[in-house]
Structures are given as structure tokens and as C-alpha cells.
Amino acid sequence: MKYYDKLILELSKPGRTGYSLRQNDSCTTDALASLPEWGKRKTDVCLPEVSEVDVVRHYTNLSQMNFGVDTGFYPLGSCTMKYNPKINEEIAAMPEFQSIHPLQDKNTLEGIRAIFDEMDHALAAITGMSHFTFLPCAGAHGELTGLMIMRSYHMSRGDLKRTKVIVPDSAHGTNPASAAVCGLEIVEVKSGENGLVDVESLRPLLDDTVAGIMMTNPNTLGLFEREIKQIAELVHEAGGLLYYDGANMNPLLGVVRPGDMGFDIMHLNLHKTFSTPHGGGGPGSGPVGVCEKLVPFLGVRVSGYNGNFPVILRAYTYILMLGRQHIKQAGRLATLNANYIKESLRDAYKLPIDSVCKHEFVFDGLKEREGENHDELPTTLDVAKRLLDYGFHAPTIYFPLLFHQSLMIEPTETESLETLDDFIRVMHLIADEAHTQPELLRTAPHNCPISRPDETTAARNPKLRYE
Numbered sequence: 139m140k141y142y143d144k145l146i147l148e149l150s151k152p153g154r155t156g157y158s159l160r161q162n163d164s165c166t167t168d169a170l171a172s173l174p175e176w177g178k179r180k181t182d183v184c185l186p187e188v189s190e191v192d193v194v195r196h197y198t199n200l201s202q203m204n205f206g207v208d209t210g211f212y213p214l215g216s217c218t219m220k221y222n223p224k225i226n227e228e229i230a231a232m233p234e235f236q237s238i239h240p241l242q243d244k245n246t247l248e249g250i251r252a253i254f255d256e257m258d259h260a261l262a263a264i265t266g267m268s269h270f271t272f273l274p275c276a277g278a279h280g281e282l283t284g285l286m287i288m289r290s291y292h293m294s295r296g297d298l299k300r301t302k303v304i305v306p307d308s309a310h311g312t313n314p315a316s317a318a319v320c321g322l323e324i325v326e327v328k329s330g331e332n333g334l335v336d337v338e339s340l341r342p343l344l345d346d347t348v349a350g351i352m353m354t355n356p357n358t359l360g361l362f363e364r365e366i367k368q369i370a371e372l373v374h375e376a377g378g379l380l381y382y383d384g385a386n387m388n389p390l391l392g393v394v395r396p397g398d399m400g401f402d403i404m405h406l407n408l409h410k411t412f413s414t415p416h417g418g419g420g421p422g423s424g425p426v427g428v429c430e431k432l433v434p435f436l437g438v439r440v441s442g443y444n445g446n447f448p449v450i451l452r453a454y455t456y457i458l459m460l461g462r463q464h465i466k467q468a469g470r471l472a473t474l475n476a477n478y479i480k481e482s483l484r485d486a487y488k489l490p491i492d493s494v495c496k497h498e499f500v501f502d503g504l505k506e507r508e509g510e511n512h513d514e515l516p517t518t519l520d521v522a523k524r525l526l527d528y529g530f531h532a533p534t535i536y537f538p539l540l541f542h543q544s545l546m547i548e549p550t551e552t553e554s555l556e557t558l559d560d561f562i563r564v565m566h567l568i569a570d571e572a573h574t575q576p577e578l579l580r581t582a583p584h585n586c587p588i589s590r591p592d593e594t595t596a597a598r599n600p601k602l603r604y605e
């Protein structure tokens with residue numbers, strides 16, 4: 139029997155117990171009798187009757203149905219699923235941090251204040267910004283905060299015409315979404331053949347109605363926007379500001395600073411670049427940094443108290459553990475690892491843009507062999523599902539939207555050469571299967587508890603209750 143085949147309630151046998159409560163004097167029939175009638179339960183509570191070993195096995199098995207960075211390689215492009223060092227958890231779990239309250243006497247919070255100040259200082263040094271706010275609780279939340287700062291800046295100068303924000307077609311979906319939530323009009327700028335923002339397409343979009351541009355660099359294809367200096371000049375000349383989506387700051391750590399590229403406002407995803415665990419929608423932290431002239435606008439209140447402190451604490455630990463010398467190594471290794479995989483697999487997968495990548499890159503599905511039609515090969519979904527059979531988490535699929543069969547791979551710096559080689563071996567194996575036994579891919583995964591759910595129904599109408 140697989141323990142996850144049944145719900146814990148279905149394992150129940152009358153009279154079986156895993157835990158017994160101490161007979162408590164205050165819980166006598168007398169005490170019960172003194173409870174008001176309306177407060178008493180009319181029916182028995184539906185609790186499973188199971189032994190301790192059954193409970194332990196049930197939940198341990200359930201926990202293993204999930205895939206995590208602690209169980210295997212997780213090359214999910216754009217999401218940066220790097221290993222989260224256990225010391226981060228140890229620090230975040232310290233009772234000195236766990237039991238503080240944001241409303242306690244300020245004089246007792248000086249140590250916490252010092253941590254925020256040091257983080258502010260460290261992130262400013264890493265990014266070239268002047269100061270950060272730690273209130274935003276996710277990347278998208280940071281984008282919204284940054285755009286609110288952008289609007290406040292223009293409004294403070296009485297410049298009310300600036301209601302448009304330029305977003306490249308390769309942008310992460312949260313960029314246009316945040317701009318829309320902020321009440322800004324989105325203007326798309328096209329990428330050129332090389333996957334980079336095309337300066338000539340940008341030029342005509344710039345006028346006195348533009349509040350700013352949102353850019354990701356390296357962009358979502360993992361490519362460095364080489365024209366960034368010129369783009370910054372053009373946008374600034376037109377009176378706009380540059381917003382930097384720093385969710386994927388990983389490859390630039392200690393190498394290049396957005397502030398030096400000309401960006402005015404940015405957010406970081408502490409839950410990606412700075413190793414704090416994330417997944418399934420949280421927890422996160424998206425601090426927003428600004429250049430000197432925007433510091434007066436940094437005070438927007440977008441969440442209660444001080445933001446997501448435990449996440450900030452993990453990132454703080456990560457930064458201190460690496461230190462100034464070693465943080466550079468993280469970005470460089472992430473870049474080296476991504477290029478190593480890209481070059482090792484380009485014989486079997488279609489590489490739409492041939493260029494040195496940063497921390498991630500995108501294949502456009504499988505590469506066709508002599509006499510084959512690309513459209514008839516197993517799809518990116520099939521490859522991703524088959525990877526699960528081999529014990530790897532799938533890369534990001536069908537994003538970015540620039541290609542039909544996007545397969546976006548990001549190894550991060552925390553993987554060994556052996557792990558990368560094993561992944562490359564399996565990806566080659568899957569490519570061979572695709573040409574010789576395509577059905578094996580189309581019906582994959584074969585070893586997972588669930589194979590191919592209807593993902594839309596699962597997301598829109600989840601069944602979460604036991605009936």
C-alpha cells in the first residue's frame with residue numbers, strides 16, 4: 139500500500155490511538171456540565187483514530203510527494219531555486235528573533251534596527267542604489283511600490299502628463315500587471331532578432347507622456363542588454379525614469395550594478411537571489427531601492443510594520459556568510475553553469491538565440507533530426523514530464539512567450555559539476571527517446587503519484603475538502 143493512496147481519515151480504525159491526553163482535573167464532567175448548551179458540540183468531532191507510526195508514515199510520505207531543492211536539482215528558469223543554506227534557518231529560528239513583536243518598546247528593538255541598517259547598506263553596495271525600503275513582500279509587490287514612487291516623483295514636480303510606462307515584450311508578466319495596478323498605461327517595446335531591446339524601436343516611443351521604462355537585465359532570455367547605457371540616456375533625456383526588475387540579480391552579484399547602468403528604482407527578490415526558500419506563492423521579500431534624488435519618496439507604506447522579517451534575516455545571513463569577496467563567485471558560477479548546460483545540450487535541443495547567456499537560457503523545444511518536422515516532435519511539456527521520471531524537477535516551460543516551445547533552464551551556482559553532468563546525460567537520453575519512442579514522452583511521467591492533471595481545473599476549481 140502506498141501511504142498517499144488514502145486520506146488519514148480513511149486509515150482510521152475505531153479505538154486506535156497515537157496519543158493520550160493526561161486526565162486533567164479541570165476537565166471533569168462537572169466542568170463540562172457548566173458549559174452553556176449553545177457552546178457544546180452536537181455531533182462527534184471527525185478525527186482519525188490512528189497509531190503514531192501510521193501518522194508518521196502518512197505525513198512523511200505525503201511530504202515526499204513534493205519536490206524541493208533539498209530533494210533534487212530544480213533548474214526552474216527565472217525562479218532561481220538555489221540551495222538555502224541551513225544556517226539561514228538556524229538564525230531565523232533563534233528565539234531572540236522569533237519572539238519579538240513590532241509594537242514592543244522601540245528601545246528594545248535597536249538590534250533589529252541595526253540589522254535593517256546593515257542590510258540597507260549591503261544592498262546599496264551590491265546594487266549601486268542609495269537606500270532601500272524593506273516593506274514589499276514579493277517581487278511584484280516591489281514593482282508596484284517602485285512604480286508608485288515613480289508616479290509620486292513626477293507628481294511632486296507637477297508633471298501630470300506622464301501616465302505611460304514602457305515594457306519590453308520579453309518582460310516577466312508581473313511587469314505589465316504591476317503597471318496596470320498602478321494605473322499606468324503600458325506601451326510595449328519589441329525585442330530585436332538578437333533578443334535584446336531594439337533601441338530604434340524604443341526611440342519613437344519616448345515623449346513627455348512617458349513616466350519611465352521597466353527593464354530586466356539580464357532579460358528573461360538570460361541575455362545582457364548591451365545597449366543599456368544608451369537606453370538610459372534616451373529615457374532620461376525624455377524625462378522618464380528607469381525601473382530595474384532585479385528579481386534575477388543573481389548573475390550580476392558583485393560584478394555589475396544596476397545603479398551604474400543608469401537605473402533609478404529597482405526591486406530585489408530576496409527569495410530568489412539571496413537564497414531564502416520560496417515556492418507555492420511565498421514567503422517572499424521584495425525590497426525596493428532608489429537613487430539619491432528619489433530617497434524622499436521611499437516612505438510609501440505598502441505593508442504593516444517592517445515587512446517580512448524572517449525572509450530578510452535569511453538573506454542577511456546569506457550575504458554575511460559570503461562576504462564581499464565571495465559574493466562575486468555566486469554570480470560567476472551561476473553564469474558558468476548555465477553556459478555549460480547550454481553548450482552541452484545544443485546538439486539535441488533547439489537554441490533560438492546563439493549568444494553567451496547569463497544565469498539562464500531558453501531552448502525552443504527539441505532539435506529535429508534529418509527528415510523530421512519540428513512541429514511533430516514531442517513537445518516541451520512532454521520533455522518536462524519525462525524529466526520527472528528521472529528525478530529532476532522540470533525547467534520553466536512555455537515562458538518567455540517569445541517562442542512556441544520555450545524550455546527555460548537555470549541551474550544556479552549551488553550545483554556541483556556531477557549534478558550538472560547527470561542532468562545533461564538525462565536530457566540527452568530524453569532527446570533520444572523523443573526520436574525513437576515518442577509515446578514514452580507523450581504519456582510521461584510514469585513514476586509519479588499524479589501524471590497529467592487538467593492544470594486549469596486544478597488551479598481554478600481545486601478540491602481541498604474531505605467529504
Ligand SMILES: *Cc1c(COP(=O)(O)O)cnc(C)c1O
Nearest residue numbers: 216276277278310312383385422
Ligand atoms: C519572479 C519574478 C518576478 C516576480 O516576483 P514574485 O516574488 O513572484 O512576485 C518579477 N520579475 C522577474 C524577472 C521574476 O523572475
